[in-house]
Amino acid sequence: MATVSFEQPGDQFLCSICLGIFTDPVSTPCGHNFCKACITRHWDSNVVCVCPLCKDTFYTKPEMKINTLLSQMASEFRSEEPAAKPGEVQCDVCTGTKLKAIKSCLRCEASFCQTHLGPHLTAAPLKLHQLIHPVDSLEDRMCKKHKKPLELFCKTDQTCVCSLCPVLDHKNHEFVPLKEESEGKKAELGKTQTEIQQKIQQIQLKFQEIKQSAKLSREAADRKKADGGQVFTALKQRVKKDQADFTETVEKQQRSTEKQAEDLTKELQVELSELMEKNAEVEKLLLSEDHLHVLQSFSSVSTVSPTTDWTPVRVHQRSYDGWLEKAVAQLEGSISKEVKKLLEVELRKIQQFAVDVTLDPGSAHPTLILSKDRKQVHDGDMRKKRPTDSPCRFNTMNQIPCALGKQSFSSGKFYYEVQVKGKTEWGVGVVAEKIDRKGSFTLSPQRGFWTVWLWSDHRFLALASPPVVLSLKSKPEKVGVFVDYEEGLVSFYDVDAAALMFSFTGCSFTHKLLPIFSPGLKHGGTDSASLIISAVTHTQ
Incomplete structure (x- = not known):
């Protein structure tokens, strides 16, 4: 079967008893349609079954069956309306699933979904009712004393009143329609909104300014860290080089001393070997019982060859006193030069901000x-x-x-x-x-x-x-x-x-x-x- 949709239901799809879209619609013998539950309750409460619309009387309660076509058409339309979500205003007429209200009526003190709002849009008496955007607590919009809608604003007491209040409770006060006072307040709110928006803009600009300042500060910090890294790397390299030079100088001097000691040791070793050999010959003759051999060898053994006088010979032992202090002083000079170079670079950067100054x-x-x-x-x-x-x-x-x-x-x-x-x-x-x-x-x-x-x-x-x-x-x-x-x-x-x-x-x-x-x-x-x-x- 083809699907039929409606943007707004006519009276033929509304139950005249509940004013809503039909639910399980049934037809009376006189040809009128009602929700099955609505007409059943209506007839159960009366002795004689009378049609609520044409007043036809049925002495025997009619047996009614659901109008399938009308039921399908009503279901098609009802499925297009959204159910009320938490926090949304609900239709006060819906008996099953509460649909979302689209208007509230101050006269009826009720809120209506698209379906149940129909009579207010078509019925002449209901068209005179004041409709507003859907709101909860409609009783707050009614005068608590006179039970009538709040329609006027008392400028004297600065409060909202109903049409009876000026006659009964606010005599000789100044009144204006709510709309007029609301428009005036809206004008004031417009100025307030402009002021708020200006402050929002100022805060947003300040936010961007702070964000940009933080970004520029980070960039400056990164540049400065990079510059510092180069400087300290250069200083560390200078310290490392000066340390290596100092160590090499000390080691060179020590190698010289060790070479001197080695050379002297070799000379001493030669003389010592010769003397040990001569001593062995002498020792041998002293132990010999061959008197002829002693006499024949005496002249060659008894004479000792001249030797070096080693008493004044010394290996010069370096004290290295003052060497470290001198190296540190040289390092300080090197670092001072590096620091001066750094300051010169820094000063050149600062000089880029030079301004023309004159005396006042x-x-x-x-x-x-x-x-x-x-x-x-x-x-x-x-x-x-x-x-x-x-x-x-x-x-x-x-x-x-x-x-x-x-x-x-x-x-x-x-x-x-x-x-x-x-x-x-x-x-x-x-x-x-x-x-x-x-x-x-x-x-x-x-x-x-x-x-x-x-x-x-x-x-x-x-x-x-x-x-x-x-x-x-x-x-x-x-x-x-x-x-x-x-x-x-x-x-x-x-x-x-x-x-x-x-x-x-x-x-x-x-x-x-x-x-x-x-x-x-x-x-x-x-x-x-x-x-x-x-x-x-x-x-x-």
């Missing part, structure tokens, strides 16, 4: 004199007439005269170099933009200063907490300043010696950073050289 006249202490190109500064020994009310200017009599760079940095890496040749006092580094420039302050990282100084007593200091005295092999003539903002690193280099002077590590930068320069005090002309921001020439 608006920040310069009144005693300082700046060159026209804003690249040089020295102490003028007397205060200049400059505006003193600017919050940017260092302006206290007891301050060390300072000036800041015009350029500021709030991310990434940057590097600049300062010539300090011929000066007996100077200070360079970076500072936070928000530092105090008026009162007396301590030059420390806690105050926003990351600086290195040469004082008039010839001490080099890194002004950490506490300050660190720097032991430098030579007096720098040009100082390089390198900053890695994200890494929290500020490093100072003796450029000509390619030597690291000092590093501030683990810094937490939260403001813009500016270069800081102090040429020190002029001291009556004994320190009149300028501090010069020099162009970066890459180390060879």
Whole structure:
């Protein structure tokens, strides 16, 4: 038999008693169709069997058989509707398997599947009922006091009410339809959603930023490990070679000593053999009773051939004192050369982040004199007439005269170099933009200063907490300043010696950073050289 399917059942497939698709449909003698269970219950509850639709009366209860065709058609349609899954709203009318509800009726206070929703779509009185998306607990949508649907919103009390509430309980209040208030709230939610989406986007961007930073950090760490591996491999090879050279030198000297001892032993062995032979002849004559033979052999045996005087002969025994110390010193020199090469390579990499820095006249202490190109500064020994009310200017009599760079940095890496040749006092580094420039302050990282100084007593200091005295092999003539903002690193280099002077590590930068320069005090002309921001020439 051909299969017949329906997108939506008509009234002819619905039981007028249960309003659902037929289950075991039967036909009455008058020609109307009902579920067998529905019509049986209906007739069992009445004395006379009456058709619920046409009111025909049957004085004898009719014997009814299942309408096979109608049953098959109803089954075909019912099989297309999904059963309600856990958590889904169930049809309140279904008697067997509960199907998934597609609408809820506020007037009927019930939810309907596609089949049982039919009358609400076709029957004129039911079309006036308010249908909504299927929901559980329809009683929550009813006024608990008046048992009517919640249709209005009381703006005065900020609550949902039914149509009777304004008359009985909310007199003189302001009301609007639920839809109107809902649309207003949706507009507010739209703004909230936009704000949430913006924050989600910000977090997603930050997530990507952190992920990318971690990736770049891993790549940098891998590169640094590779560089370190090459350096330490070279150092190990140098140590191994110097150890081999030291061992070979000691062994060579020992072989020389052993050769000397061997040669002397051979000479001694020859003389010893000759003397032993002569002694045997003498011994033989002493024991002989042949007097004639004794007399005839005496002259040849009694004379002893001259021998070497071995008393002063010595095998020179090496003490090797100082040899190990000398080898270690040579090794230290070799390692120092390798370390210098490493630092030169590192400095060349850092110099790639060189930036153009100029002095900011608006920040310069009144005693300082700046060159026209804003690249040089020295102490003028007397205060200049400059505006003193600017919050940017260092302006206290007891301050060390300072000036800041015009350029500021709030991310990434940057590097600049300062010539300090011929000066007996100077200070360079970076500072936070928000530092105090008026009162007396301590030059420390806690105050926003990351600086290195040469004082008039010839001490080099890194002004950490506490300050660190720097032991430098030579007096720098040009100082390089390198900053890695994200890494929290500020490093100072003796450029000509390619030597690291000092590093501030683990810094937490939260403001813009500016270069800081102090040429020190002029001291009556004994320190009149300028501090010069020099162009970066890459180390060879």
